[in-house]
Amino acid sequence: MGRVEITNLFREFTRDDGGRVVALSDVNLTIADDEFVSFVGPSGCGKTTLLRIIAGLDTANSGEVRVDGELITGPGQKVGMVFQEYSLFPWQNVLTNVAFGLRMRGIGKEERYSIAKKFIALVGLTQFEESYPYELSGGMRQRVAIARALATDPDLLLMDEPFGALDAQTRNHMQCELLDIWGTKKKTILFVTHSCDEAVFLSDRVVVLSPRPGRIREIINISIPRPRDRTNKEFIDLRRSLLEMIDEDERKEERIKCKSGNL
Structure with missing residues (x-):
């Protein structure tokens, strides 16, 4: 499970001065079960907005997103999300942080702790169950966040620059850890990153978004x-191609801003 269908997605925001900013326009994409797809593109191209709409945390002006055929109208059990900031509760230890989503679903203490412990073991943190976030390194905190997202058994895992x-x-270590987890649990993963190297290392497909308004460029x-070797010629060529594509778009955007007097 975890098939995603994005159809004619359009999202715009209203600025404080009343002007409008189009973040996404005419985005159409189908993602298969168990696929690992990364999104890259210039800053401000709508990568995070797209992920938030898929998660049900934001609403498109038009178009739709379906996960396993079900229309996304708000947050739900099919989708889990991992943010860059970890989003852990500092007053709770690792075990209660990972069990939080299960608690919100009304699962009893004994059962939710049993499930949480399995996912804490999956990310290699069994001996830190009683530790608090401030006692953990950045990589360990992110592993806790991944375990918490997986504990509720979503069909789809969304990751917004989780290693940024x-x-x-x-x-690099966390990228390998994530691939191991993905290979074990076989979830569909949508991954936003600014790193072309990371995108090529992790993904089955890389979706390149254009400068705002974000459209699928390629x-x-x-x-x-x-496992992929970063020194492999094909790897290097793909990474270079992605970088050149994004650099070209960023230069075009700068020229447009200069001509319009926005710089």
């Missing part, structure tokens, strides 16, 4: 066998 605040070594299939 980590140092390079920890980030979809790139990544057929390199896993």
